[in-house]
Amino acid sequence: MQLELHLIINRHAASGNAAKSADLVLSALDNKQISYKDYSTDYPGHAIDITRELLKTTLTPWPDKKANSRFPLLVILGGDGTLHEVVNALDQHFHIPIAYIPCGSGNDFARGVSLSRDPLMALEHLLEITEPQPYHVLHYLENIQEEEGYATNNIGIGIDAAIVARSNVSASKQTFNKFKLGSLSYLYTAIQVLTKQKGFPLMVEVNGKSVGFDNAFLCTTTNHPYFGGGIAIVPEADVKSKAIDLVVVERIHLLKLFRLIGQLLKRKHMSSPYVHHFKSQNIRIVSTTSQFGQADGEELDSRPFDIQFTTVERLFWL
Numbered sequence: 001m002q003l004e005l006h007l008i009i010n011r012h013a014a015s016g017n018a019a020k021s022a023d024l025v026l027s028a029l030d031n032k033q034i035s036y037k038d039y040s041t042d043y044p045g046h047a048i049d050i051t052r053e054l055l056k057t058t059l060t061p062w063p064d065k066k067a068n069s070r071f072p073l074l075v076i077l078g079g080d081g082t083l084h085e086v087v088n089a090l091d092q093h094f095h096i097p098i099a100y101i102p103c104g105s106g107n108d109f110a111r112g113v114s115l116s117r118d119p120l121m122a123l124e125h126l127l128e129i130t131e132p133q134p135y136h137v138l139h140y141l142e143n144i145q146e147e148e149g150y151a152t153n154n155i156g157i158g159i160d161a162a163i164v165a166r167s168n169v170s171a172s173k174q175t176f177n178k179f180k181l182g183s184l185s186y187l188y189t190a191i192q193v194l195t196k197q198k199g200f201p202l203m204v205e206v207n208g209k210s211v212g213f214d215n216a217f218l219c220t221t222t223n224h225p226y227f228g229g230g231i232a233i234v235p236e237a238d239v240k241s242k243a244i245d246l247v248v249v250e251r252i253h254l255l256k257l258f259r260l261i262g263q264l265l266k267r268k269h270m271s272s273p274y275v276h277h278f279k280s281q282n283i284r285i286v287s288t289t290s291q292f293g294q295a296d297g298e299e300l301d302s303r304p305f306d307i308q309f310t311t312v313e314r315l316f317w318l
């Protein structure tokens, strides 16, 4: 099957470093005499508008019914946030495959699906593939604001979301990204926010059973092991599995918390008595107090949450 590539490029990802990666990819395509159309994003959310336009005019589900035609393949160049926008813009068009060349700072989805984070290697991989594969993505339904969407990586309320909110306004992300140290930016901001985040009451419902926490600190639902730029929050999570992994960490004394962070970095935190792991195809979390929220590193407003999670299969050209 011949391909017609449609590239959505977020040159602003990785604090602008994505522009260089995108130019490398476009030059490689020119050298190989592979034709493409490229669309650069001009503002936050522009990837959504471009995707919706392509959906009306160009994109088709796999497999293509028209023989001898070139398949219009959507290719995303950006970070997890850009991918998040496109997955949500495609909504229930699960049979329209998404190809991905990671150019962001964290690139957790690429880590989660074992895709090379070197843009040229990811391009080689894309050009070798002959058909898309199904992967799971998280589906969430927030009952209070009746908001629905998808996440390729994770959705969290509590400290991880507070870190996202803080790092989006801090200069450290730009500084660390300049030196290609996106995950250090996350850790640096994390340490700044840790002292401020208070514990909050949380209810978790898994397979019809409710569990209450008086003093939750982190509550993250994840599709694969990674968050925050390569931190393995649930090392055993598997993007190919239908099950969702939820991890709840309790607010503990700062000294114990630093010890837990050490264990987290060595992937030994899951046995801690303060870390609670749930795995199911259907999970609900309820926070009656206002908390920060994040979906794939994109901020959700600070508010109470009542979220129902499932997974859906969608095609990726990976």
Ligand SMILES: Nc1ncnc2c1ncn2[C@@H]1O[C@H](COP(=O)(O)OP(=O)(O)OP(=O)(O)O)[C@@H](O)[C@H]1O
Pocket (backbone or CB within 6 Å): 010, 011, 012, 013, 014, 015, 041, 042, 043, 044, 045, 046, 047, 078, 079, 080, 081, 082, 083, 085, 103, 104, 105, 106, 107, 108, 182, 296, 297, 298
């Ligand atoms: N032209 C633009 N100017 C400013 N922001 C943009 C522009 N185009 C897209 N964006 C925004 O950039 C944000 C961040 O992009 P993205 O998450 O892909 O990169 P990143 O944060 O560097 O990577 P990662 O999420 O993998 O750490 C997205 O929220 C997107 O809406």
